Amino acid sequence: MSYGIPAAEPSAQIPVCPRHPDRPAYVRCQRCGRPACPDCQRAAAVGFQCVDCVNETKRTTPAVKSVYGGAAAVGRPLVTFGIIAACALVYVLQWLVPNDWIYQNFAFATVYADPSFGAFEPWRMLTSAFLHSQGFILHIVLNMYMLWMFGQALEPLLGRARFLAVYLLSAIGGSVGYLLLTPAYTPGQALAGVVGASGAIFGLFGAMLVVQRHRGGDTRQLWVLIAINGVIGFVVPQIAWQAHLGGLITGALCAAAIAYAPRGRRQGALQVAGLTAVLFLLVAATALHASATALPA
Secondary structure (H helix, E strand, O other): OOOOOOOOOOOOOOOEOOOOOOOEOOEEOOOOOOEEOHHHEEEOOOOEEEHHHHHHHHHHOOOOEOOOOOEOOOOOOHHHHHHHHHHHHHHHHHHHOHHHHHHHHHOEOHHHHOHHHOOOOOOHHHHHHHOOOOOOOHHHHHHHHHHHHHHHHHHHHHOHHHHHHHHHHHHHHHHHHHHHHOOOOOOOOOOOOEOOOHHHHHHHHHHHHHHHHHOOOOOHHHHHHHHHHHHHHHHOOOOOHHHHHHHHHHHHHHHHHHHOOOOOOOHHHHHHHHHHHHHHHHHHHHHHHHHHOOOOO
């Protein structure tokens, strides 16, 4: 006759896992000393820690910050790659969607920023930065190359959220610069659409210039790059130098709001306030231009 062997149960002398009392645990946490079963063990620098101690460490350890107070962007510049991917996707859609629908609905022209002409569509001031010329492929290639170059440098310094804010505000600033520095639209005038990330790229130029100055770095090569690209905007036709200038100034203002905010517990709030002030200036400039060019009733 055979007899069944009962399952072994932890005795009082056998340590058990606090989270799983039915499991023997012969490994103890290096931090708190409590037993931990295999499911509750986490590898540490020396030995193992229990999952409770690991979670407690995560809660109490301050997050790693970038130079200017943002969450440190460790590894690849994901925001930079994301913007490049978005521009590439939109460029493909420009070719695939019929009737030039993407361009017609998202490109920027001065009339769309002035409600007095009855075509007020302010989102175009941002969306136009994700469109590029279909007749000149180097337009998107050069812009994305410069974005890749400067994004790799600025995103880790500013942090992902701050870098994205600088880029988007600079894109809007480029549209505002074009609006303010081009002749006022008159009814019946042919619309001149403006597309491209150049305004936002110049914003990164301006931001890098301010950051380099703030950190005590050499800015001579950056000035040369800005000067060369600025001259190209005046020499080569169909390049909106107005957008370049608007983006450059906006990017510099955004970077100044981030870099020169006093360090401390309120640094993040002051930076947000500074970036909000830049956005307010762009909105105010657009509104003042609209009121100055409004048609008489």
